[in-house]
Amino acid sequence: MKLELKECSGHVFVDSVPEFCLPETELIDLSTVDVILISNYHCMMALPYITEHTGFTGTVYATEPTVQIGRLLMEELVNFIERVPKAQSASLWKNKDIQRLLPSPLKDAVEVSTWRRCYTMQEVNSALSKIQLVGYSQKIELFGAVQVTPLSSGYALGSSNWIIQSHYEKVSYVSGSSLLTTHPQPMDQASLKNSDVLVLTGLTQIPTANPDGMVGEFCSNLALTVRNGGNVLVPCYPSGVIYDLLECLYQYIDSAGLSNIPFYFISPVANSSLEFSQIFAEWLCHNKQTKVYLPEPPFPHAELIQTNKLRHYPSIHGDFSNDFRQPCVVFTGHPSLRFGDVVHFMELWGKSSLNTVIFTEPDFSYLEALAPYQPLAMKCIYCPIDTRLNFIQVSKLLKEVQPLHVVCPEQYTQPPPAQSHRMDLMIDCQPPAMSYRRAEVLALPFKRLFEKIEIMPELADSLVPMEIKPGISLATVSAVLHTKDNKHVLQPPPRPAPPTSGKKRKRASEDIPDCKVLKPLLSGSIPVEQFVQTLEKHGFSDVKVEDTAKGHIVLLQEAETLIQIEEDSTHIICDNDEMLRVRLRDLVLKFLQKF
């Protein structure tokens, strides 16, 4: 036990191989999942856990940049973890009885028993091979039943919101969207309109921070430190916000007199990330696209690299140690400060108050990230840059899109616990958003009433519509239903085979009728006087009418026939004379509408 737990300036830590918390996998049998839709590259880090060793056989859909950059993120993660092999992961502390007694962050950790060690590169490759690439606004048919469409969400390269729709229902899944203008293609809001349900998640982690202000703060702090001869450490992911930061710095360094300061980008995937960013012209915002048309690289970091201001290395070993000059600015991972090259720089620079670490990634609490390094002399600046929707933007978006229902995580329906008075930091919409919690099953509030069916032209030809009310027409349809791949088609009923001989026909008429040949329903009422007139016209003399409480009785004395006519029923009582019955029937039907 003592081996597992370590104390550092008043905090207790678990000494172990890093482990990762997975999405809920107990609730559903993953082998029954047909399709996984990926929103953005940050949202696919658990993919290998799900596609490998769970019996999952479905398809994963994602855009090309999502897959390429997602691969880079996973590759970096695997690389970082594999660099510092540890034989054992700590498991004793996970015992519920022990965990209960541990101090705060450890005590509150959820689902610790399901935490898993990192996957391998093989598993990553296998998981990625199950992905089918899609483009924005591509309509993908799933089993003929529903159609899914990715839409630009404006948050990252290739990030998407998804529309899941049948012919009559539409569900939008909005996750990790941004209304700010950064490098990716702007968010497609128009296509989200007319949703029955909008599932909203992936809002900003820091609703109170303004990304623009944070970028300004980032630059000024960076310049200040460097000018004072200190080094700047920026723990970050190898893709995403770093492109925007480099672009800001590109504009800033000359004016701030930083042209001689080297910028280092250290990551096993640094080169790939910088290269890939330049080739996704179609996924970029308009300004960057226009640059590509010139043709110029869309991101200015190409020029930074060319002028040797920005250098990238796969790790701190090798070339980097030769080129390393101080003071400098280092971008490296992992932003949790638990593994990766950033650990070395924390060790190296933590002792000096000249240096600064600037946190830009919002995913981790910077205080918790720094805790094991305490006490630190180095300055810590927290400039989280999270471009995802904040609550003001959410209400603007919902006003624009007007979904019938909003579904979101419970956390968004109440103010953050630390700022319970901030009623503005929650989703406010009408009708109130439906909320869900982890492992909760929610029934979406719509009832499916209709399904699309196609009527073959030959059948349509034979339909005879009649007008029931002004503007409303009806036609009775009797047709053969063909269903294939969840597509329904109505075909004309096959013509009865012409009888080959008289003998057979006779027999056919003797056959017991198939009661499934349905007759239409009738509606309307029979005006007695007109009916009697019609009867007389058709040769029925001696027609007598008697009034009853509910209607009338028409007597045909000669034929010993009685016809009871009421508001919504007619009863013909006659002898067993089929000819007569059919005649009367036809006369009655003349007054009624068929359905």
Add this chain to the structure above:
Amino acid sequence: MQGTAKALPGAAHGPKVRARRESGLSIPTLWVTAAWRPRKERGSQPGTPGSEGGSGALSGKSFNSSRKGVPGGTGLGSRTQGGWGPGPGRVLLQVQAPGRGRGPRAGPAWEPGLRPLHPPALGSHARPLGYAQAPPRQIRLRSVPPPPARVYLPCRRRRSRRCWTRRPAPSHRPAARDWLSAVQSEGPERGRAFPAGAPEAGAPGCACAVRAAGLVPAELRSWAVVGQAWSVGSGSAAATGWGAACRMPEIRVTPLGAGQDVGRSCILVSIGGKNVMLDCGMHMGFNDDRRFPDFSYITRNGRLTDFLDCVIISHFHLDHCGALPYFSEMVGYDGPIYMTHPTQAICPILLEDYRKIAVDKKGEANFFTSQMIKDCMKKVVAVHLHQTVQVDDELEIKAYYAGHVLGAAMFQIKVGSESVVYTGDYNMTPDRHLGAAWIDKCRPNLLITESTYATTIRDSKRCRERDFLKKVHETVERGGKVLIPVFALGRAQELCILLETFWERVNLKAPIYFSTGLTEKANHYYKLFITWTNQKIRKTFVQRNMFEFKHIKAFDRAFADNPGPMVVFATPGMLHAGQSLQIFRKWAGNEKNMVIMPGYCVQGTVGHKILSGQRKLEMEGRQVLEVKMQVEYMSFSAHADAKGIMQLVGQAEPESVLLVHGEAKKMEFLKQKIEQEFRVNCYMPANGETVTLPTSPSIPVGISLGLLKREMAQGLLPSAKKPRLLHGTLIMKDSSFQLVSSEQALKELGLAEHQLRFTCRVHLHDSRKEQETAARVYSHLKSVLKDHCVQHLPDGSVTVESILIQAAAHSEDPGTKVLLVSWTYQDEELGSYLTSLLKKGLPQAPS
């Protein structure tokens, strides 16, 4: 337009309805009013429907002229248009005395703007023909066997030269045209634009003349029938919008360029009431008006924007996009132009290049300007691969990878359930820098495919590459110079990659040059759009970008005179102008040198001349150039060969195929092959010819899930022998169509059901007690009706399904019992069967 509106409720309609009534048909027939689509400038729309119908002059005219009177094909099936001109086109038409035949098909001629719902709207194959004036006799289609489409004979003058600048209609109209316009009617039709050149020998009534009129651009627009309404019942004009389902069920295709030809690709497609122009190219073989498609075919007076819903450009080659600025800025088109991102990036550069050669070098006036290219590109909407672009509510397009050049795409154009795929140029085998074309099994109604190599089946790419390298190597070894005319983007990059790797492997020292200008830039495009290249390059680009060449350097004009061997890539690819032609002139006299043509050359270019064996070329200024250098042809152009085309047809599974972008003779061969192998119709219209394909789109409606589930619960597959029928009621309200169960229909309309019940008295001779009679009836029915639910209820009555049978004593005759058999209208068959069964009496009791 107004003409239609007037014609509708007016005289034409009245007699029609009366005729129906008199014929005593009890079932009212539905009529659809085919309102003309009110586009923005309807007023300028020539050839309004109905208005012609008002001119009495027509009625006495021949069949053809009255055909003309029919409003631009509104409501008329393709067969009708098949009636253009007597002769072969009439084979399908049957002449019938009026009044014979059934239903709406044989009804009196129907007036413009009105058409029966069933056939045209719902897409029947045989449909009634309409005339502006009731003709003396009925003409209707023989419904079997209709060929799926017809290619009309071309009007001979169609392809004749015409001035492409805008100008008023020529005053010297040929006689036939004058006649026609007179026939059509005065007024707005005056300005009607005719297809290029009216028939020369156009006597009134001449087939050609009528055809020409039939092709008038007005028709292009008139196919768009939107906002029809249908009226119901005996003439009551209750109109309900039919919406999307009620369109002209046909697809029309007219190539303005690339019809039995290579160059100036431009194809008009009309589908589901939408008009789309595919490509807008120039012809490299011409320097006069013929280099651009004849857009006056679409309209002469109106704005093109009113006649076209969108323009699609498949790739950046000038024979596919070269006329775009002329089309959009000089003729005038403001609608959307769709192309892929790389095409959008590269297209303006090639256009500018083209403009420079035309204006600066050849000194042409009245050419489009740089500003026009810029303005034109502003109208471009870039599309992603596989993205479904909603052009409007009904028209959608989708791009597929074509692998011909960077950014080349095939396009699917879809309206409702009808679709057309246009391939542009494509390549079915991956090459050194691009992937292979791919399309899913989208089963379009029509596949419009290029057919450049309709008769060629190429050997393996590897062999060709080896050959190419061998020839280059040999020439360089013996100190000769190699000229490879290429277009800056496309083949050039492929061959550069090839030579680059070869030079590295064999360690050659001879310099390779790439003519300047576009080169650097071109390679840059490839780098930035690397996602459009092939798998291998995409995978390795981070380590080594294939488009950064070590051995290939920029060419300078002075290098051409350097001694010693060299290889030069020079633009343009067909030796028709520019640097490649200059170098060719310098080197042509030396037999040590070699020119390798790596692609197709259009007729009229120097490239084509030398490839066809010509060795003495007449150059500008009456100079004669003797070609002594070796001329080699290597098919590197990235077009699908015959095998590839067949492969694509197999992939897409179209209902029919249309060939463009090829030579007529070769097309003929491929056409036969496609028809044999796939059993689909294949067409190859020349420029200006129209192919019309009737389609039969099915009608989408909403079925209530209750009804559907009830039906599905009974088992999925109806057996072939005893098909199960689905019964329901189709409710048509405004433009919505819902199929619900009859009960639900009643409920939804707030109507009560009216029950109709029958009770029949059947007399039986049976002296036993009623109960015993009932028991006998029960056992009898039980034995006969094995499949039915027969029950004997405690109160003594017998039920068969829902039919009730009671036995009662006869009031007078004790030896007779009366069976009361009672059933509802819905059980009529069974009820009447039972009574007839019981009438025969019961079998003798076993006692």
